[in-house]
Amino acid sequence: MDSFSVPEVVVLRLPLYVRALSQLRDGGTDVVSSQQLGSLLQMTPAQIRKDLSYFGRFGKQGRGYNVRFLLHELREILGLDREWRACLIGVGRLGHAIINYPGFSPEGFKIVAAFDGDSDQVGTSIGGFKVRPMEDLAEVVNEMKISIGIVAVPASQAQEVIEKLIENKVKGILNYAPVAPQVPMNTVIRNIDPVLSLQSMTFYLR
Amino acid sequence: MDSFSVPEVVVLRLPLYVRALSQLRDGGTDVVSSQQLGSLLQMTPAQIRKDLSYFGRFGKQGRGYNVRFLLHELREILGLDREWRACLIGVGRLGHAIINYPGFSPEGFKIVAAFDGDSDQVGTSIGGFKVRPMEDLAEVVNEMKISIGIVAVPASQAQEVIEKLIENKVKGILNYAPVAPQVPMNTVIRNIDPVLSLQSMTFYLR
DNA sequence: ATAACTTTGTGAATGTAATCACTACTTAAA
DNA sequence: TTTAAGTAGTGATTACATTCACAAAGTTAT
Ligand SMILES: NC(=O)c1ccc[n+]([C@@H]2O[C@H](COP(=O)([O-])OP(=O)(O)OC[C@H]3O[C@@H](n4cnc5c(N)ncnc54)[C@H](O)[C@@H]3O)[C@@H](O)[C@H]2O)c1
Ligand SMILES: NC(=O)c1ccc[n+]([C@@H]2O[C@H](COP(=O)([O-])OP(=O)(O)OC[C@H]3O[C@@H](n4cnc5c(N)ncnc54)[C@H](O)[C@@H]3O)[C@@H](O)[C@H]2O)c1
Numbered sequence: 480m481d482s483f484s485v486p487e488v489v490v491l492r493l494p495l496y497v498r499a500l501s502q503l504r505d506g507g508t509d510v511v512s513s514q515q516l517g518s519l520l521q522m523t524p525a526q527i528r529k530d531l532s533y534f535g536r537f538g539k540q541g542r543g544y545n546v547r548f549l550l551h552e553l554r555e556i557l558g559l560d561r562e563w564r565a566c567l568i569g570v571g572r573l574g575h576a577i578i579n580y581p582g583f584s585p586e587g588f589k590i591v592a593a594f595d596g597d598s599d600q601v602g603t604s605i606g607g608f609k610v611r612p613m614e615d616l617a618e619v620v621n622e623m624k625i626s627i628g629i630v631a632v633p634a635s636q637a638q639e640v641i642e643k644l645i646e647n648k649v650k651g652i653l654n655y656a657p658v659a660p661q662v663p664m665n666t667v668i669r670n671i672d673p674v675l676s677l678q679s680m681t682f683y684l685r
Numbered sequence: 686m687d688s689f690s691v692p693e694v695v696v697l698r699l700p701l702y703v704r705a706l707s708q709l710r711d712g713g714t715d716v717v718s719s720q721q722l723g724s725l726l727q728m729t730p731a732q733i734r735k736d737l738s739y740f741g742r743f744g745k746q747g748r749g750y751n752v753r754f755l756l757h758e759l760r761e762i763l764g765l766d767r768e769w770r771a772c773l774i775g776v777g778r779l780g781h782a783i784i785n786y787p788g789f790s791p792e793g794f795k796i797v798a799a800f801d802g803d804s805d806q807v808g809t810s811i812g813g814f815k816v817r818p819m820e821d822l823a824e825v826v827n828e829m830k831i832s833i834g835i836v837a838v839p840a841s842q843a844q845e846v847i848e849k850l851i852e853n854k855v856k857g858i859l860n861y862a863p864v865a866p867q868v869p870m871n872t873v874i875r876n877i878d879p880v881l882s883l884q885s886m887t888f889y890l891r
Numbered sequence: 892a893t894a895a896c897t898t899t900g901t902g903a904a905t906g907t908a909a910t911c912a913c914t915a916c917t918t919a920a921a
Numbered sequence: 922t923t924t925a926a927g928t929a930g931t932g933a934t935t936a937c938a939t940t941c942a943c944a945a946a947g948t949t950a951t
Contacts, residue, residue, distance in 0.1 A: 747917030
């Protein structure tokens with residue numbers, strides 16, 4: 480069951496299942512069928528069953544899936560049964576919003592340090608953190624065992640910052656800058672880019 | 686050449702080409718080969734050529750693509766040769782960040798109105814706009830010819846707000862709330878969800 | 892007990908997307 | 922002018938993803 484034997488599209492869907500199952504659990508549902516889950520997520524029951532079958536047999540014929548059990552299994556599969564420490568690079572407008580966003584922490588993603596290249600920013604306090612200079616990156620990432628970097632610097636600086644993160648063994652990058660960064664194979668990058676989303680949307684709106 | 690005869694994955698990639706071509710143009714490059722574009726975007730030249738071939742023949746054998754010409758054609762294909770008017774629903778922390786984000790406007794996406802359900806917010810001024818009450822949505826969307834709705838309300842309110850937008854003939858939705866909204870076939874929705882991105886990333890980091 | 896339903900898990904079949912590989916053409920150098 | 926190198930466009934091929942469809946197993950009602 481190594482990572483490469485599972486299609487990436489399947490991995491991308493697992494978090495959707497996790498979210499739906501969390502909601503069902505919070506709503507008091509104990510058991511759910513692939514049919515119900517499918518109508519909730521607008522996908523076919525067969526696809527859900529096939530996706531899950533890459534990882535094991537979690538359901539019961541004639542009945543469905545135990546919500547809490549399946550949720551627990553999926554969280555384990557995705558590595559969500561532990562805490563992930565992240566650092567933020569760039570504490571401008573977006574950086575502020577990210578640090579103050581309460582949505583990461585309950586899911587186990589903790590921002591534990593913030594950096595900025597501007598000496599006017601360094602030393603200021605944001606959301607409980609002292610902003611640190613980029614020179615401290617190596618030391619802090621290493622000491623705090625940070626494995627994810629969140630990049631919120633201007634587009635022109637993004638590639639450089641990302642390379643610095645990778646040099647320091649950060650293996651996961653969440654990039655908000657509107658660029659297509661070049662990263663080595665063993666680095667996992669995810670881009671958040673609302674403009675790209677809008678630009679593909681308009682094709683269907685014309 | 687109707688929308689449905691083009692694979693959606695292809696449409697999702699076109700904005701990447703648009704961005705890369707814009708950068709090349711700004712950098713003074715006149716001509717680019719699928720090879721070069723491919724190494725810039727980390728994809729195979731064949732895929733780029735195949736993608737473009739759905740829409741026409743834009744290149745010259747032995748030479749490559751004229752950057753400005755291809756850029757113009759792609760912008761036209763995507764419907765980016767016009768201005769798109771959008772409204773924002775929910776002017777909390779994220780809403781503020783979105784309204785003040787300078788990245789939409791240069792790409793032709795103009796936020797022209799902001800709404801909020803909280804009477805304390807209504808009437809306040811943000812980024813040059815008076816925040817309007819939800820009751821005005823129908824009238825304003827119609828009069829200002831708004832075709833895109835940007836949703837930045839709490840998750841619990843998102844489905845309801847999205848339905849209200851759709852009732853008023855808004856056909857494109859950019860949703861920031863962490864939910865999987867149900868929308869009719871003729872509505873185009875794009876979700877921005879950094880937590881989902883992180884949750885699929887960790888699968889590869891474990 | 893039995894019968895009528897329900898639902899999973901999964902090979903097989905179908906559908907979709909990416910890549911290959913070649914022709915036709917362009918450019919630039921010899 | 923001729924030759925060598927480079928590139929687009931595209932059918933054919935290969936690889937990948939989704940859906941189908943059904944046996945096996947569990948559930949509910951009588
Ligand atoms: N994806 C999104 O939703 C979204 C939304 C808004 C902004 N953005 C993007 O996020 C980025 C930041 O936007 P913003 O509005 O916060 O910009 P900003 O100018 O307000 O902030 C950028 C910060 O990065 C710092 N910085 C610059 N170069 C640096 C470097 N080399 N190393 C470390 N820090 C550096 C600056 O000092 C500044 O504090 C931009 O690329 C913008 O396009 C993305
Ligand atoms: N995708 C992202 O990057 C990202 C980042 C931050 C926040 N979020 C999400 O965006 C949403 C907003 O986050 P926030 O931090 O700005 O929250 P917030 O509470 O600061 O703001 C929400 C705003 O929506 C308004 N609102 C509530 N119900 C409404 C309704 N029915 N109609 C109209 N307006 C209504 C509220 O009055 C408030 O002004 C949340 O769902 C949050 O999870 C997403």
